[in-house]
Amino acid sequence: MKKIIFVFIAFIFSAFAQTNLQDTASTGNLRSANSGFAEEEFRRGVQSYYRGSFNESILEFEKALSYLPGEPLVLDWLGKAYYRAGIEGAALQQWNYAKEAGYGGLLIQNRIEIVSDRRVTDYDYGFTQRFTESGSYPNVNGSNLIYSQPVSSLSNHDGSIWVVSYGTNELLQFDVNGTVVRRNKGPINGFDRPMDVIRLKNGNLAVSESAGDRISILSENGSFIKYFGARGRGQGQLVGPQYLAEDDFGNIYATDFGNARVVVFDAEGNGLLHFGEKTEGFDGFKSPTGIAVCGGRIFVADSVKGGIYEFDKAGNFLGVLVNDGTFSRPESLKQWGSDYLLLTDRNKVYAVELSSGAVFENAITGKGKSLITSAVSDRNGNIIVTDFKANEIYVMSKMTELVGGFFVQFERVISDNFPEVIVEVRVENRKRQPVVGLKQQNFLITEGKKPVEDFVLLGEANNNDFADIAILIDRSLSMKKYEEQLSGAVRELAASMDGKGQVSIISAGKVPVTEFSGNPSQLSDFSAKALKNSYTENPALDLAVRLSANGLVNAEKKRGIIYLSAGDSENTFTQYALSDLTAYLNNNAISFSTVLLSQASPSEEISYITRNTNGTSYYIYRPEGLGTVIKDIVDIPSGLYQFRYTSSFATEYGRKYLPVEIETYLLNRSGRDETGYFAPLQ
Incomplete structure (x- = not known):
């Protein structure tokens, strides 16, 4: 009996023990009733937040504040819930209240600045911004040579880059930390002065060999497949090939330096044609270097003439x-986004606007010995620069990014199997661009500021090869005549998911309805006539977008909404502001793409959401069909990382708020976040 009484007393003491919430109404170790009610609502709010029920967590945090007005920890969490719900103005208000109460320090100040900046500036990353060196990849490791005379590079989906090492006749793969993860020497007899590397549409790599007078084809991981081309001046022959490009049909273009021309091969390596000789209106190349294919146009730089043609x-x-004469010695020329070319010229990198030819200086490496032979954009928004003469590989970042560092957020804490804890963390730059390719060495996890020794990086969402999809169907009256096209579009989209992930169908009628949720293979015979929601003059599209997103918050880490419409829906956003809807999608990593069933233009509202959520607009009858729409969504970068560690905290029967912090480092940039959670009640 004494033992039972002792356990009961211990439980009562634990229930009234001090937590992180301030005890504003009592003295000693006992809390007031208000404090107890506040802590219970706070615990429920935290758990709702981690379930993705942000509206529910907002209500629970508001209740907690009704018992303990002005409690900074609750204000911070209320701000987080508003942020994830897309109501960023309210989030900033709560964070400012917490800051004014002396809570959060530089962490909450940085969060306020970043979110405020995102709200008043476009999500465009600015192709005319200045870049400066944020790091470099070492060319030696002790007495071991890593690379020599780097001449070109190629960005990979996982954040790594390929670099052509001209001096060592190698193709090297570096991770984001500058560590070599793969070395390739090409054909059996080795590369012969490799010059440029590009990725072909089938995923293979093409490498030009300036001394070998050939082009080698490698698999996506760098294994040699074949080569084509031979020394000479005839069809399909080369003398000192330099830079490469590929068009939409898989044809490969090579600047033939020794013959002062461009040689074109088909996808199999057969010579098709060559051009660049003197013709009417063009006096011929003298020294063709960089080349880029943009749509149906071919752009070529000439290092002697100093222009682009x-x-x-x-x-x-x-x-x-x-x-002519605009540039001193132009080298590499690569497409940058849809509207610009990225060109290197001695120690400078320029952006060239395709529509006007306007030139903007993006970066400079200094006034010493330098010859930049390549500049490409990587998956993290940096420019990777290879400097042939200086024997350096530079990582160039936007100057504005270096000042504020990364935006790091805990998205979820799973403590169901406590003391095992799983955390999901999102890493972005200040302009919302995900940071991919980070390794365990780039993170430090602490509990109450004490390092966690056994944390393990379980995975990175960026490497996932499938996505969960919500297909949102416009039910405005104009869609009646497109039922056949709609049915075909849904079937094609579902088939392209290859049975991976989940798909839902939401119809945007007067009241949005979830028509289907399940495996995409179940939609092989989908018919628009089976939709339950009626056509209407006033589809509640904003409510339908919100409903679609709600179903994706706890879905796979790669997720997107695909909106099918005839393109002429107007005035369908009456309940939610466009900015709030866009923020809700962005703050939960949900893209929004549009498939138009007619040649009409999408409404301004739809264009705004698509443009600002990493989405794309497609026409149903485009030549390549809709088969790549899902792939495009899967290819959107994701900066979400998942970790597991063992907690050393006592939980007080699941009633104690347990803090956890994380710091992220990459080259000269860093960011941090802190949160907390509750273990299961006992």
Whole structure:
């Protein structure tokens, strides 16, 4: 009996023990009734938040504040819930209240600044911004040579990069920390002065060999497959090939430096044509270097003439994009986004606008010995620069990014199997661009500021090869005549998911309805006539977007909404502001893409959401069909990382708030976040 009484007393003491919430109404170790009620609502709010029930958590945090007004920890969490719910104005208000109470220090100040900046600026990353060195990859490790005379590079989906090492006749793969993870020497007899590397549409790599007068084809992991080309001046022959490009049909273009021309091969390596000789209106190349294919146009730089010239796919001269003498010694030329070219010239990197030929200086490496032969954008928004003469590989970042560091957020804590704890953390730059490719060495997890020794990086969502999809169908009256096209589009989209992930169908009628949820293979015979929701003059599209997103918050880490419409729905956003809907999607990593069933333009509201959530607009009858829409969504970068560790905390029967912190480091940039959770009640 004494033992039972002792346990009961211990339980009562634990229930009234001090927690992180301030005890504003009592003295000693006992809390007031208000404090107890506040802590219970706070615990429920935290658990609702981690379940993705943000509206529910908002109500529970508000209740906690009704018992303990002005409690900074609850204000911080209420701000987090508003943020994930897309109501960023309210989130900032709560965080400012917490800050004014002396809570959070630089962490909450940085969060306020970043979110405020995102709300007043476009999500465009700015192709004309200045970049500066944020790090470099070492060329030696002790007495061991890593690379020599780096000449070109290629960004990979996982954040790593390929670098052509001209001096060592190798193709090297580096991770984001500058560590070599793979070395390739090409054919059996080795590369012979490799010059450029590009990724082909089938995933293989093409490498030009300037001394070998050939082009080698490698698998996506760098294994040699074959080579083509031979020394000479005939069809399909080369003398010192340099830079490469590929068009939409898989044809490969090579600048043939020794013959002062461009040589075109088909996807199998057969010579098709060459161009660049003197013709009417064009006096011929003197020293062709960089080349880029943008749509149906071919752009070629000339290192002697100092300009950029435009041709069609048949090699016909179309005009001058940038006049002779503009550049001193232009080298690499790569497409950058949809509207710009990225060009290197001695120690400088320029952005060239495709529509006008306007030139903007993006970066400079200094006034010493330098010859930049390549500049490419990586998956994290940096520019990777190879400097042939300085024997350096530089990582160039936007100057604005270096000041504020990373935006790091705990998204979820799973403590069901406590003391085992799983945390999910999202890492972005200040402009919302995900940071991918990080390794365990880039993170430090602490509990109450004490390092966790056994944490393990379980995975990175960026490497997932499938996504969960919500297909949102416009039920406005204009859609009646597109039922056949709609049925075909849904079937094609579902089939392209290859049975992976889950798909839901939401119809945007007067009241949105979830029509289907399950495996995409179940939609092989989908018919628009089976939709339950009626056509209407006033589809509640904003409510339908919200409903679609609600179903994806706890879905796979890669997820997106695909909106099917005839494109002429107007005035369908009456309940939610566009900015709040867009924030809700962005703050939960949900993209929004549009498939138009007619040639009409999408409404301004739909265009806004698509443009600002990493989405894309497609036309149903585009030549390549809709088969790549899902792939495009899967290819959107994700900066979400998952970790597991063992907690050393006592839980007080699941009633104690347990803090956890994380710091992220990459080259000269860093970021941190802190949160807390509750273990299961006992």
